[in-house]
Amino acid sequence: MRQETLEIQNQSAKQPLVIWVIFFATIISFMGLGLVDPILPAIAKQLNATPSQVSLLFSSYNLITGVAMLITGVVSSRVGVKWTLLTGILLIIVFSALAGSSNAISQIVGFRGGWGLGNSLFIATALSAIVGLSIGGTAKAIILYEAAIGLGISVGPLLGGELGSISWRGPFYGVSVLMVIAFFALLIKMPQVPKPKVKSSILDPIKALKYPGLLRLGLTAFLYNIGFFTLMAYSPFVMNLDEHGLGYVFLGWGLCLAITSVFVAPKIQARFGTVKSMCAMLILFALTLLSMGIWTDHAIVVIIAVIVAGLFLGTNNTLITTAVMQVAPVERATASAAYSFVRFIGGAIGPWLANKLAETYSPHVPFVTGAIFVLFAMLVVAFGRKHLAHVDTASH
Template sequence: MTGTPQGSIWRQPAQVWAVAFACVVAFMGIGLVDPILPAIAYSLQATPVETELLFTSYLLVTGLAMLITSWISSRIGAKATLLLGLALIVVFALLCALSSSVDAVIGFRAGWGLGNALFISTALATIVGAASGGSGAAIVLYEAALGLGIAIGPLLGGLLGEISWRGPFFGVVALMSIGFIAVLVLVRERRETREPIPLSAPIRALRHPALAALAVTALFYNIGFFVLLAFSPFPLGFGAMGIGLTFFGWGVALAITSVWLAPALMRRVARTTIILVTLPLLALDLIAAGLLVGDPAALVVCIIVGGLLLGVMNTVLTEAVMEATDLPRAVASSAYSAVRFLGGAMAPPIAAALAHVWGETVPYLFAAAAVLIAALTVLLARRVLGHIDDPGAGEQEHAAAIVVGDAA
């Protein structure tokens, strides 16, 4: 992100901070329920598999909704899409908090996933359109919001979860309501001609070999990601606060490597090389977690080390997708995001079922195998992925590409 004037990142219009605040809360939703999974299972008399479906419904709908977010936002505009997404999150988080059965929470988390897809698919483009200091400054703000949200989500979930499993949901309602009002009052719609994007465009995009290879890679990689995130609260055996602190450390580790280490590596090392080194290291970490699952302290270390590796992978994979095709970036990102979220959706209940039948080591070995399949996919597709290693245009052009892609 060089080329951005020093200090300009933090001198932004009010509408930028309004969207950035809402981004933090939106990304908190990923790990918010982690600390309260055991409490939900106990309070609602749910099995671990049923409880893990809280992640599945959320991620499945988020992924499928990514196929239509660009179609919607290209017709109703960015501000309307942001507000619709925020409103849905507020409504469905409140319904989760008021629910009395695990089935109801699972269903309402699906509605939450739809709102989240609409919001996060539009937020970065909105920030870039209003930010001072260029697109580089805007992306730094967005990445900071993402990292902060991922880190704070489990911590807030732990703090409020000590009071009641309903507490984190009420917390999201309050924070997202503030975000909705801030966006409504402060964000100004940009007056520009928007070309409607066909509904079928993301599906057709997956015919591109490079994009398809990266999407399959992300699908299997996300299995590893969400086994570590969603299954680990059960073998840890901690209370809500202990789980929250553990995954706060995980989120901080992920944010550090995503924002600082990954960009530094990409300036020096080819993207495919970074992926082919990081994925096997992640697999080894997951194997270690499985073998040491009976030792909570050792499992905590494996979780935090996993966060460091996941941060690198998240950033490198996203940037690789942006360079993979000459398709419109919004379309490419929609297609890729839809497939990768499917991996996250299937992983938690499969992990819980494997643990029930074969013990708590096996889910981590399953996750390690999935991550190795992701690495093998990149290795076999390296010929069609060769162009993503080309540094290409200058940083500002590349930053703009990421912006458009994340607006999918």
């Protein structure tokens, strides 16, 4: 492990400064996702909201993020990468602060939608910028991006738990302050990146979905994200932990996600290939959700399963993101926008569906349903392997 770490550090040292500025901003951006998790039960209690109402914090965020992916290329091809990133960060600063100042669940849900708009402008552009500006090829760039996501997601819950124990408003204000730091870091350190010669159209991501491989990966992520956000948005309500406890559980989950996305995914992909590796990770994640569905009443089982799930999610995230960058003969930003548009719709459905199923039927049903969706995701990959066969060759 130490030798692998040194190798990554040696390769990383060659990266231009702008990569590390975007890397830092990406960490802070994705801290916003995990920051909210430890305070979901507290928001429900203090604002007299049901779990399904609170889950709309994820649904509005993901829905607007997904739909807005269609305009990210339009914006970045006209104002440039730097100002698209800065605009996205500015929107996150404003809407996270407004969410923290809200007094009703409907207001927070609405402001989280604005937050999602900023997030879409940032994350799609950040991915294409890191891939386009980094040294060492697409695969290494994706690993850097996924490492930033993993660090952000893992540190976010810890900070969210600490700030949330003071007030549920704390994490929202925390995101706003951290993104102010990211804004000025990018403003000062990031140079202007040349605009593409051809301006993107809002229809480009939709047209890109005509490529079977990209469509398969989008559908896979759509189904898999329903399971992913079942874990994110529903499990906090059955673990019977306070803000600190939830923060530590999701810290463990995020650390597993970060470590496997950087160190494990490339090795598994090299040895077994993308399709087999993705299928294996999706099956393991489905089994993890199923175990949570069977032993929902045993908090310790759910806690362990959430942390273990990070191992499979981190690996799969890197595998699927790398494949998206290789699978279609379109601009990377367009491929990323098309894929993200489809997957975030799944991320919008999952949180609300999980909590509604729990309220309507029983606490066990959401996890079992999530497992079924993830298994369908595996089947989409398995039966579409002929459209993904060239990914492993292209990534080398």
